[in-house]
Amino acid sequence: MEELIISIDNLKEIARELFNNDCRVIGTTAENKFKVIDDPEQLILNPNSVPTGSSFKEFFFPKTEPLFFYKQNNSSIDLIDPVIDKSRIVVIGAKPCDAAALPIISKVFNWDYKDDLFNTRNDNSLIIGMSCHYNDEFCFCNDVGGSPENRKGSDVFLKPLADNYFKAASVTPKGEAFIKEYQKYFEKDLGKNKPLVRKEENPNHFDYDKVKTWLDNNFENKFWDTAGEMCLGCAQCAFVCPTCHCFDIVDEQNGSCAGRRAKNWDACQFSLFTKHASGHNPRDNQEKRYRQRISHKFKYYNDKFDEILCTGCGRCSRGCPVSLDILQIVEEINSLSQKSNAI
């Protein structure tokens, strides 16, 4: 297939066309935050930037959304479906650790019962991923099956070249159709723009298979007594995470006879998350709740859906108010697994 390149200016032109065609264009701006781009000039694609504070999952799985509305008239009740925005969502410049999260969480929203709220947005989306040249002490994508060049979840993938150009390749049929749709903005790669290279390869931190085996056998282990003891239970980790997907269902009354039932982000680190109406709570302390978080990400989700519920973006650790570092925790598990092998 012909190799293609595209300039940042032409990417902005595509963004402008999409915007004019009522698409929701999601990208990052100077403040390094995913937002709906209404002015394509603001769009910035910087492979050297730190992952944004929050992932872009909220555009697919919003912080709060109505499941339905209800209206009471005398003795009858009407239930009204929400109107889901079916406009096309195009994410421009997703890091591999963000793009990979969508196919991962799509599995939980689609086993047996299908969540059409998530699916409508996901089906109408197109993800333009971009290789990542950033690495800090919190990054570990390559330890969880990813890499700075990983195309999982992307429909089109960009690699930065010199002079604000990107090498562009389609990853999925959807991406191929997209490039065709906007082919006038792409140029043939004549090799004039040299690829930008990453300063250094990302280090490896742990062996996932060993961590998984340890988790398989150590639900009861004194490691858990201290692993999460710093945790405040504030759940910022879950809210910034691209793969955390737990939610609550809450009725919000608006006046005396109408309201909505909403799906709101929730998190396993909250003490009320699993508390029964009887008062019994299977995860009655933060240590148990932290074990749940680590085990869900690195064991349970993999058992159930054959995916690690973590893309190694490091957001949870970067933002943690008590500097609880998930990478350090998993590295400790890795070293425990080596010790238990030695015995």
Add this chain to the structure above:
Amino acid sequence: MDNIYKPELVEIKEIIDETPDIKTFRLQFKNPELQNSFKFKAGQFAEYSVFGEGECTFCIASSPTRPEYLECSFKLAGKTTSAMTKLNVGDTMGLRGPYGNSFPLEQMKGKNIVFIAGGIGLAPVRCIIWNVLDLRDQFKDITIICGARTVADLVYKNEIEDWKSMSGIKTVVSVDPGGETTDWKGEIGFVPTIVEKVSPSANNTIAILCGPPLMIRYTFPILEKFGFKEENIITTLENRMKCGLGKCGRCNIGSVYVCKDGPIFSYKELKTLPQEY
């Protein structure tokens, strides 16, 4: 859009005050076609809701052999159940379901069955009891052991009397020590103690039990002592749930989602799960 979170509307046809804090609602779908097409199996649960207050999870307490209505029994505990206690006959609620797996009815056929329940744990057991009784000739000897803290806390009192009067069923009812009244004629003791006293034979027998976590924990070893194989001891778990659809993330025990892989588990299956329920 296929909205998996939107309930169907049901009407409260009858309210039975079981105890000072437990009620049973008899419900019918507002849409008569749904009432005819709604199918469920004993042991499955549903999400019941009061619009403006919330949703909560209870087993379906009536038997699938009696499809003209659905029943749920609930204890006043939180926001939604408080709102439910204020509802009247004729009021409308929401219902989503049925969800989850079911009691192994086919595996139970041709066998003796021992039903053991404590408190409101009798609700899911009552569902399978009537299911079995409505197909009586397909099962062998039936024993029902149920208990509550006090005489006033016993649920389904009239039905217990029905079971006592039916031939071929051994029904033993107990209350916790101190919970008896002066005219109490049943047993006095905690459910596990009563199970030990009744000493059911494990031969060709399946035990179905539900009740408070402590009751279940102390009954398992007694059944094992009588020779029950762990795969022939069946219980139902009720972890906190919101969606009932395997999505919201709170009912898991290890890698198992109670709402989809359960709520019915054999003791054999429970032994493979972490102690987090």
